[in-house]
Amino acid sequence: MPATSEIIRLAVRDFAHEQRLSWCYVLALTAVLAPLLILFGLKFGLVDTLARRLVESPSNREVIAVGSHRYDAAWFKRIAARPDVAFVIPNTRRIAASLSQLQNPASGAVLRAVQMVPTALHDPLLETTLTPPTGLNEIVLSASAAQRLGVTAGERLLARIDRNYSGRDEGVVWELTVSGVLQPEMLTEEAALVALDFLVATEDYRDGVAVPALGWAGAPAPTGERQFARFRLYAASINDVARLEADLTAEDIDVRSQLAEIAAMQALDRNLTRVFWLIAGIGTLGFLASLAANLLANVERKRRELSILRLIGFSTGSLMLFPVMQATLIALLGTTAAMLVYLPVTTTLNDWFILSLQPGEAICRLLPVHLGLALAITLFGAIAAASWAGWRAARIEPAESIRDV
Template structure:
């Protein structure tokens, strides 16, 4: 019956070609629309993901946050990285190149830890290391591995005391991490400068261990969501808890809304167009069965089983769907190429605005074939119901 169904298609190849073109006419715009959704949303998402601050949530008001809160945040699976921070007024330090004495540079001191998204590539940061911003490195004339003196001064009565820490340059922070003069250090270094400015430690004090440092309250935090989708929820939860934070929750929420709206638009158009085509395909196959009822009756008279007759419209519908899907993907690929050239660099940077893959083509073909088979079931049942007597009566 498979050979017979294909032979019938070849015999009426003009009708088959028209049916395949009709399928392609409906499917090609849907593939292009889906490719546009994939290209635009994927491009915007990639731009956000390339910026490490897209998943960042930072507290902006100094508060007293207990260690239990940081333990709770650290156990949240939605948070991929968390580091406490000290008060902003105490998070500055003066750096000096030992080869250029007397030319100190005041920089912002930022906390970091292993796995910091702002500092990719640094698997570990020692207690005596500083990761400097590019501007600070250039102004101090330093390179990775060079020694650097870090100092902070305080006034006690009429005397002036200076805490000096011999450090070394661990590397350069990416431009996305800090565009101003800044230095990244582990948490104990920031705590030491804060305690020194508060007058609770002497000038000869040295940083405590990381474990000891995290047992203390802090003024704020900086954490990164594991996924972009988690940023709006985490931002909202922090604000509900009374903690003012800064994040890109609105931009992320806008991207997610765009993704959902485009998905709904695609489903609406695909549903309307696909349903219309499947109905027309089913009606066409039914009419074809009615037109060939005498031939089917003769096959039944020759001993062909009803189950075999049922397969004829199904095989032909699958062939039409497969040919239409191949034609549609070819047309969509050409349209996508034109769109990508016309809108190059205007919407999603250097990424394609219409993104098509072979996997999408295979999925489109699979869905189309399944839909065509469903539409052909009634025609197949009609073909299977043809009795030998109908062929004899018409003969």
């Protein structure tokens, strides 16, 4: 039998023979590693949950213009071409971007001063389940607006738009079909998502401009390129919000965003990472130092037995494997035991916080890659700790076995 295979077999047999001492090593590793797994699971689960909520909530990626400016088609084309922009669409003046009232003709329920929000394909508010309203006859309602009106997708509404034209108060009524209803968390206010063409038509009507497509009378449309007073803009990720806000501010555009909340989450992530690595470093170094000392003491206790192995022909390299193999066994068994402790604890913690969590979220969670990384680091640390004992084992002389004869 090759020397390497034989020394591994002997190391395993010796580990099993001194099982009380061996299990003390394993339990010591478990006592250090299990709390670290739970702590990192809390850190990862908490920060991942907060980050997911920030990312999945479109409002946290929205950059809102404060006040009105003049934005032409070239400006929108330039902004849309940026890789850090997920969605941008023109918006009209705030006073024009509203319906005087929305009425459900079936029930008579009425909503007044309903804010209109321009939308299009890839709008974050629509998620992936809703298609944007098209043309001049469709509308998507927020959940609160749909509830107040008592309508669902497919039902009809009557929209009224009022204006003061040539000193007279006028108004028109237009029929709209509800093409969808937003999830409640997407838009909390009572609002309606409409196609940009419809929003532009209502602005023109209020400005006294005729809208031939809807049969609304007024003055001829002015010539020249149309400019918009506002915009809707969403960053590609929460990490792009700061750069977008800075660039728009540099263009003398006053904007506001959820940058403070994003920065707070990122600071929490950094600080929790520092705390975790500080605790992990202290605990790991302490255990590895203890393991190295114990393995060295084990080699010293067995100098005579190991010298006999040298005497009968085992090489220096094979003797070094003796403590390394035992350290590997301690790492494997200790990591397995720590994971067995971690699993029921993380289940209990998630059950405690279940009322505060949304579907798919967890307060304590580790990915398979995290567990694999924990095993790899533990193995590397244990082998490194055993290298001192291995070096001492390799220096044992064959003559030591016959000095006591």
